[in-house]
Amino acid sequence: MNKTLSAKASIQIQKPIEQVFDAIISPEKMNHYFIEHGTGQLETGKTVQWKFPEFEDKFPVTGQQITQNEYISFDWSGGAEGMLVEIFLESQADGSTVVRIKESQMMADESGIQQAIGQTEGWANFLACLKAYLEYGINLRTGAFNFMKNIK
Secondary structure, three states, rough: OOOOEEEEEEEEOOOHHHHHHHHOOOOOHOOOOOOEEEEEEEEOOEEEEEOOOOOOOOOEEEEEEEEEEEEEEOOOOOOOOOOOOEEEEEEEEOEEEEEEEEEEEEEHHHHHHHHHHHHHHHHHHHHHHHHHHHOOOOOOOOOOOOOHHHOO
C-alpha cells in the first residue's frame, strides 16, 4: 500500500482577498516577508527563481495553476514526482481572508515524516510572516534564520 503525507497550515488575515493574493504572487511584495528576491511574478506555466536570505542557492518555482483571488499552485520540488504546493484563498464576510496551504505528497516513511513536519513548520511560519507584513508592515524574517547560514 502506497501511503503519502501532506503538510498543511492555515490562518485568517484581516485584509481583502485581492491584497493577500497579490502579496503571494508578486516578488516585490514577497521580499518583504518571505524571499530575498524573485525573478518574476508567479504565473501558470511560468518558472521563476526564488532566492531566500538564509540560503546561497536560488530555487526554481513553476506555477501550475493560478486563479486570481482564489487559488495558487506551484512546484518547487526540483522535479520530484507528485509534489505540489496549493494555496486556497477564501474571502470572509468581514472583508478578511482565510489562507489554507497544502503541500503534497511525501512518502509515509521516516524521511517523508520528517519532510512533512518541516514543511508544516515552514508554511506556518510563511503564514505568520504574511499576516505580520500585510496587517502591520513588519518583516518577521529579518534576522530570524541567520543561524542557518552556519549550518552545513
